[in-house]
């Protein structure tokens with residue numbers, strides 16, 4: 001029997017910007033995801049696996065009809081509590097799993113899912129559901145961590161060299177390039193494209209940020225002057241945008257493909 005925990009506190013898996021490269025990555029990832037959603041007032045937008053709902057809230061404040069879908073009641077309660085401290089329009093909260101979204105076909109102008117697809121046990125079913133609930137000329141946006149990024153590749157090489165070349169013991173615990181225990185899928189760009197293309201006609205596959213979490217990278221940035229840090233991170237982001245295979249995060253966007261059973 002499978003037991004689903006609907007009371008999980010997932011705040012620990014929502015990264016926070018504790019270093020310059022983390023701050024840059026999470027700010028850019030959010031900015032590019034929401035830009036791909038097309039943030040015009042009046043649009044109907046769905047945030048799938050909304051977590052504590054900061055993105056859905058930002059869109060509501062920007063004048064959109066914003067819906068946040070999240071299965072964990074704990075996360076939704078935390079979100080509602082933090083929003084209750086703020087005035088202004090709030091998103092509508094709906095409890096729901098990504099692979100069975102409780103909305104009619106074609107209900108939204110845009111649907112997005114940021115930093116969560118790798119937590120889903122049925123990601124292709126989830127993308128199909130996102131496509132179904134989006135109107136035919138709308139857009140589905142996915143932002144996914146890339147576990148074959150430049151940083152993961154370099155970290156893997158360094159670890160291999162330490163373990164086999166220098167004969168150092170394998171360190172205990174999760175290494176930066178290992179997929180966390182609560183992820184079901186280890187994504188790289190090929191797999192992202194393959195899964196997304198089943199339900200979406202992709203018009204955007206672009207990377208966000210590069211070198212996040214690379215060995216000693218945060219210390220290198222700390223030793224640089226502030227303007228140099230910003231220029232370096234911007235330069236790597238420029239490269240990531242063009243070479244998503246090496247980027248830290250990939251943003252994919254596309255129009256929903258309709259099959260006979262999902263036609264609006």
Ligand SMILES: C[S@@+](CC[C@H](N)C(=O)[O-])C[C@H]1O[C@@H](n2cnc3c(N)ncnc32)[C@H](O)[C@@H]1O
Pocket residue numbers: 010013014048049050051052053070071072075096097098099113114115116119120121122
């Ligand atoms: C890392 S958080 C991301 C939250 C948010 N999108 C953000 O960018 O901060 C992952 C979220 O996915 C949710 N989740 C996990 N499995 C899910 C599923 N099968 N369907 C929908 N949401 C799920 C969790 O409850 C959690 O809130």
